[in-house]
Amino acid sequence: MSIELRSLHKDPAACEGQTVSVNGWVRTVRDSKVFAFIELADGTAFRPVQLVLDKNETEDFDRWVKLKLGSAITATGRVVLTPEAKQPYEIKVERIELVGDCDAAYPLQKKRHTPEYLRTIAHLRPRTNLFQAVFRIRSLAAYALHRFFQERGFIYVQTPLITASDCEGAGEMFQVTTLDLKNVPMDKGEVDFGKDFFGKPANLTVSGQLNAESFCLAFKNVYTFGPTFRAENSNTPRHAAEFWMLEPEIAFADLSDNMDLAEDMTKYVLTYLLEHARDDLTFLNQFVDKGLIQRVEALAGSEFVRITYTEAIERLQKSGASFQFPTAWGEELQTEHERYLTEKIFHGPVFVTDYPKDVKAFYMRVNDDGKTVAAMDMLVPGVGELIGGSQREERLDVLLARMKEMGLEEAPYWWYLDLRKYGGTPHAGFGIGFDRLVMYVTGVTNIRDVLPFPRTAKSAEF
């Protein structure tokens, strides 16, 4: 019987004494004269299995003790429970079959490799403990998010990545084109986009929100989850050119509902990971971020504080702490401020709401004071902002006035404005950078190490 480690680990006692076959890759080989031990990983669980080879019982013992790290094998043997050993069971091997040999030049020999080096072998790094844990957690977190929204009846809308609207600032956007760059067709000194694939300039999207709003006003509760892009030439550990964003949007809902949703979602994902990725988290907690599990558990069980931006500024000013950036009303909150609020003042997650309208986007709902908008940022210890969102401006006249104020043309937004004419309702939504969430729940501090094949300035290997 061929069996995966994820099944075997769950209930080894069910297989006690049975002969099973496991497929996997050799992680380590230790041998003595009569016994040898092979750690075999199959990728279906964080923990490998220990294979025990016995010169007297294992066919071709002398051959298999020389197995190279990284080789793929099928091992057949008997499951033996080992309640007194480190691992709860092992397999006494009767025979091994070599499925795929490993060249001696294998770059993943048994030693500690730096993340920088491992990025140069991104095709092999998922075989290491660190990336086994990170990418398993990434997968489970993505699924947990889907599950959360689907259980609540949200519709998953796959908003387009290519956008040809001229309405968004193209400064930090990638252009998408089929024009021959060597011979760009020109017409009266301008690029002749009539000859391009879409007949006009096209970009890669920075957010699916505007499209999601359209679906929200038909399905009430929706979410997008997909890649977004930013052509920002910044070489930081927190920015990638291609990253994943989740953006829910809810109708007949205000900022308070929006915060409820963000809080529930966050707790749900963390709880799901604590239940389904325990071995991975334990490893990360031990080798990457000593406080990880405690931090994740704390957040999953937290009361989320809600304060206004105005209160936040007051608290920061009164704190007496010295910051690099000013803490005057009207200024953006910087990461140092956000972290101070969540780590030093509230010792837990905080929603900051009602920001000055001048630092926020045109679509955010203007509050009655005329100075602030119904925006929210969710700040968490160790990171700062994890989620940003707002109630959307549903009043056509107010929205138009805001757009005028900010110098935005109406024409390209015709359909977005339509949504305010035809049964527009209060609605709200937020965005969570999925990679940032994965960083948070793994303790990994560089976004390049939570993306399977990261794309950043001057780097798009593999």
Added chain:
Amino acid sequence: MSIELRSLHKDPAACEGQTVSVNGWVRTVRDSKVFAFIELADGTAFRPVQLVLDKNETEDFDRWVKLKLGSAITATGRVVLTPEAKQPYEIKVERIELVGDCDAAYPLQKKRHTPEYLRTIAHLRPRTNLFQAVFRIRSLAAYALHRFFQERGFIYVQTPLITASDCEGAGEMFQVTTLDLKNVPMDKGEVDFGKDFFGKPANLTVSGQLNAESFCLAFKNVYTFGPTFRAENSNTPRHAAEFWMLEPEIAFADLSDNMDLAEDMTKYVLTYLLEHARDDLTFLNQFVDKGLIQRVEALAGSEFVRITYTEAIERLQKSGASFQFPTAWGEELQTEHERYLTEKIFHGPVFVTDYPKDVKAFYMRVNDDGKTVAAMDMLVPGVGELIGGSQREERLDVLLARMKEMGLEEAPYWWYLDLRKYGGTPHAGFGIGFDRLVMYVTGVTNIRDVLPFPRTAKSAEF
């Protein structure tokens, strides 16, 4: 108590006699002198709810009977079971609140609109019955696929969309650039990609397979699910420039395991939809595709036949049917052939395997006959090919020989070839065009009508 229709529909008896509030959009208003009936949809379920207004019991009766289609309201009233009526319950309205008025120019007045017209108002079409059903099914199908793979322990790997490898034919690919198209920097007569964002030419991917193979050889079972792109200038009902693909990849597995997986996955999704989207399917069955439910049920319960390409050619030749394209060994199977096989010969789903290597990709495993490769296409009635896949060539020497034969350079594939050097194992995978699957399960025949905001040649509105 505010309640969503998806909850109310499930068990109206639980709310019998209770006063509830429902939020939604007005679909129809019918009035007589004393009574009025409003169909209210809230997007959380396919079926609207019937609101009953009574001149003697409903506040401001005269105002609400003039409600415009498309208006957003909150209606509060008592749930009354109506076992003898068409709908199982209705709400006797006590009061209504207008949440968002609807301009009289609302393009979705109560009449049948053509799909072509509705594409011009893609921001409003999700409010129609057709698109309520299509996009709910799309969402549920996406989730069912995630669920299927996650239940089996597969790792979801989000492979990158931007690829800068020079290895794939750029002919039908979109270029991604931050160069100023008006002033493309040149160096010795060539575009100076050193100045571009990634420092070299970059494209939008056509498949995540090669990247997924890398993860498959670490995690055993993985899948990708994300957008893919093709800059094909073809104006057909089955092609879009941006579409979603799901691609599983399994290690220690051969073509037969691959077919098992494709069959199980297909049945799982269809069964999930039959259970979770009954109202939507019933509507589509009635108004879009009379045989839909029967076809979906049949496929979900089918035995999937498996034949080789060689057998398929023989059967087609023996059939005596006349085809537009030839049925000689070595030729591609065309849609007419595929449909004949699945509809006329086998009357059910068919896997066709072991195609001539000359019509297939370089990475497919060469069979012992030296002439065919371990490829598979899954054909289903009404469509033809729904899934295409193969066992991958894991033997380095054979793969290199194939690449040479096909004129492919080795260098850009260095990391892909590495996977064959370091514990490479038999592995296999397939791709399913998610939009095609949605077309299959909705009966909708134009891909533009299953994509929320379709992108095709000369068209990228919204």
